[in-house]
Amino acid sequence: MTHSDDKCIFCLIVKETIPSLKVYETEHSLAFLDINPVSDGHTLVIPKYHAVTITDLPDEYLADIGPVVKKIAIATGATAYNVLQNNGKLAFQHVDHVHFHVIPKTNDKDGLV
Numbered sequence: 001m002t003h004s005d006d007k008c009i010f011c012l013i014v015k016e017t018i019p020s021l022k023v024y025e026t027e028h029s030l031a032f033l034d035i036n037p038v039s040d041g042h043t044l045v046i047p048k049y050h051a052v053t054i055t056d057l058p059d060e061y062l063a064d065i066g067p068v069v070k071k072i073a074i075a076t077g078a079t080a081y082n083v084l085q086n087n088g089k090l091a092f093q094h095v096d097h098v099h100f101h102v103i104p105k106t107n108d109k110d111g112l113v
């Protein structure tokens with residue numbers, strides 16, 4: 001991992017210091033199940049590079065993550081889903097490492113982050 005922060009929970013997941021349920025990965029991106037899912041299959045897609053917001057993320061990593069988000073959305077099998085990405089505390093970002101939520105919607109009880 002080229003740019004990492006040992007105090008960041010998602011960097012520790014990339015390094016496998018903290019376990020996660022991995023779904024898919026590329027050289028630059030990792031997809032794993034959210035620990036507190038708001039619907040079945042709620043998945044997080046992150047860059048293997050520590051950046052707090054997408055404006056801090058090098059384009060190379062941003063370019064890699066889009067196709068991974070698409071692949072995960074297809075893999076869930078859901079025809080309805082939300083892709084959410086929060087930047088900054090005011091925008092409800094709680095983990096300070098860029099992440100895209102892929103949230104399948106199969107019934108009207110499925111929530112949002």
Ligand code: 5GP
Pocket residue numbers: 009018020021032033034035036037044086092093094095096113
């Ligand atoms: P945010 O609110 O920052 O957009 O989303 C952070 C997400 O990370 C939340 O949905 C939360 O459940 C998830 N999360 C926080 N810590 C962990 C963890 O240690 N493992 C996993 N798999 N997900 C986590």
Ligand code: ZN
Pocket residue numbers: 004005008009010011012049050051096097
């Ligand atoms: Zn990080």
